[in-house]
Amino acid sequence: MSQSFRTLDHVDVKGQRVLVRVDLNVPVENGVVTDATRIERAAPAITEIADKGGKVILLSHFGRPKGRDPKQSLKPVAAEVARVLKRPVKFADDCIGEVAEKAVAAMKPGDILCLENTRFYPGEEKNDPQFVAALAKLGDVWVNDAFSAAHRAHASTEGLGHLLPAYAGRSLQAELEALGKALDHPTRPVAAIVGGAKISSKLDLLGNLLQKVDVLIIGGAMANTFLMAQGKSVGRSLVERDLVDTAQKIMDEAKAAGREIVLPVDAVVAEKLEAHAPSRVVAIDDVEDKDMILDIGPRSIEQAVSVLARVKTLVWNGPFGAFEIEPFDNGTVEVAEAAAELTAAGKLVTVAGGGDTVAALNVAGVVERFTYVSAAGGAFLEWMEGKALPGVEVLRAQ
Numbered sequence: 001m002s003q004s005f006r007t008l009d010h011v012d013v014k015g016q017r018v019l020v021r022v023d024l025n026v027p028v029e030n031g032v033v034t035d036a037t038r039i040e041r042a043a044p045a046i047t048e049i050a051d052k053g054g055k056v057i058l059l060s061h062f063g064r065p066k067g068r069d070p071k072q073s074l075k076p077v078a079a080e081v082a083r084v085l086k087r088p089v090k091f092a093d094d095c096i097g098e099v100a101e102k103a104v105a106a107m108k109p110g111d112i113l114c115l116e117n118t119r120f121y122p123g124e125e126k127n128d129p130q131f132v133a134a135l136a137k138l139g140d141v142w143v144n145d146a147f148s149a150a151h152r153a154h155a156s157t158e159g160l161g162h163l164l165p166a167y168a169g170r171s172l173q174a175e176l177e178a179l180g181k182a183l184d185h186p187t188r189p190v191a192a193i194v195g196g197a198k199i200s201s202k203l204d205l206l207g208n209l210l211q212k213v214d215v216l217i218i219g220g221a222m223a224n225t226f227l228m229a230q231g232k233s234v235g236r237s238l239v240e241r242d243l244v245d246t247a248q249k250i251m252d253e254a255k256a257a258g259r260e261i262v263l264p265v266d267a268v269v270a271e272k273l274e275a276h277a278p279s280r281v282v283a284i285d286d287v288e289d290k291d292m293i294l295d296i297g298p299r300s301i302e303q304a305v306s307v308l309a310r311v312k313t314l315v316w317n318g319p320f321g322a323f324e325i326e327p328f329d330n331g332t333v334e335v336a337e338a339a340a341e342l343t344a345a346g347k348l349v350t351v352a353g354g355g356d357t358v359a360a361l362n363v364a365g366v367v368e369r370f371t372y373v374s375a376a377g378g379a380f381l382e383w384m385e386g387k388a389l390p391g392v393e394v395l396r397a398q
């Protein structure tokens with residue numbers, strides 16, 4: 001795939017203030033980063049710019065805060081960035097205004113500074129020109145290295161590209177190259193697994209995704225909305241009632257187009273989402289009002305593995321269950337292991353992506369055995385749909 005945008009090869013960063021948009025939206029539990037993959041992917045661009053004498057100013061969102069929320073501060077994540085880079089990383093408690101400006105003014109060539117969560121300001125998601133200008137004031141050039149946030153037309157992922165000279169970072173470049181190589185002309189049949197919990201932002205795109213794949217396996221909390229559309233009881237499970245009609249429409253369209261949708265036939269349910277909470281396996285028709293569906297059951301695992309055995313390419317975003325808590329990691333781990341074995345045998349091309357998906361595949365110990373693992377989840381699915389990603393398009397426009 002040709003990359004018609006400028007990269008770090010096309011800019012002299014020496015002495016320049018370089019705003020680097022990275023994706024530090026990493027899994028965190030009790031203030032501790034539990035999977036540093038996204039930071040590790042951002043490291044080459046950061047160290048390259050610093051080693052060339054640029055002043056590296058990191059911009060990122062973290063979570064989906066409604067305004068300033070100390071629980072969603074990037075401070076502990078900045079400490080993890082320093083650990084991964086093995087270099088000091090300063091932190092500023094704001095991403096615009098006096099605090100940020102002073103911190104930037106104090107930087108020397110080669111320094112690395114991380115600014116606070118851009119989503120503490122509504123202007124970030126609104127791509128508000130005033131907020132973009134306040135960010136742009138802090139830098140001379142903008143490097144977008146957050147492929148996993150490139151589906152968002154936000155101030156730090158897109159807006160800055162209209163005000164500052166813009167360049168692609170190394171990991172954004174690598175993602176586009178690797179995804180293009182594996183999936184521009186995929187060997188058919190193609191299966192997709194879509195699970196996880198971001199139902200509202202991902203359910204809509206399943207309709208388009210279905211046009212690109214032959215079989216769609218739906219798991220995780222995502223499946224609950226489809227099960228509800230089929231009139232099944234999902235008890236106290238995570239579900240988007242408002243999207244039941246959309247789920248029904250996707251199933252109708254799939255049927256009309258001869259595409260296969262595979263939903264769980266059994267589930268692991270519990271009354272609490274807690275480690276070793278008493279859990280049981282039930283047929284999907286037997287979920288009770290008190291139950292929460294937290295993983296797929298053994299028959300659903302078999303069903304998914306049998307699909308993998310008859311397709312040639314697998315695209316995977318979103319875990320099958322609440323994998324962070326045992327034993328609800330079992331469905332994801334078992335299917336991941338089967339996919340890795342088929343890949344090792346040369347029978348399946350496996351491409352997976354997503355912040356938590358990568359964490360789940362790390363738990364399963366299969367990352368090295370997959371064909372390619374992307375750091376992107378939603379952005380990866382939208383790329384797969386064939387949609388233009390605003391954070392990439394703005395680079396091409398320069």
Ligand SMILES: Nc1ncnc2c1ncn2[C@@H]1O[C@H](COP(=O)(O)OP(=O)(O)OP(=O)(O)O)[C@@H](O)[C@H]1O
Nearest residue numbers: 196197198220221294321322354355356357377378
């Ligand atoms: N049945 C379930 N009930 C509740 N949570 C679930 C269930 N299945 C999966 N999850 C949760 O889904 C989350 C991951 O979903 P998500 O859609 O964010 O995936 P992702 O790989 O991080 O993608 P992205 O990069 O787009 O964020 C995990 O935290 C997991 O615990």
Ligand SMILES: O=C(O)[C@H](O)COP(=O)(O)O
Nearest residue numbers: 023025148149355377378
């Ligand atoms: O985790 C992701 O997919 C990216 O960081 C984007 O996050 P968002 O879905 O909250 O925009």
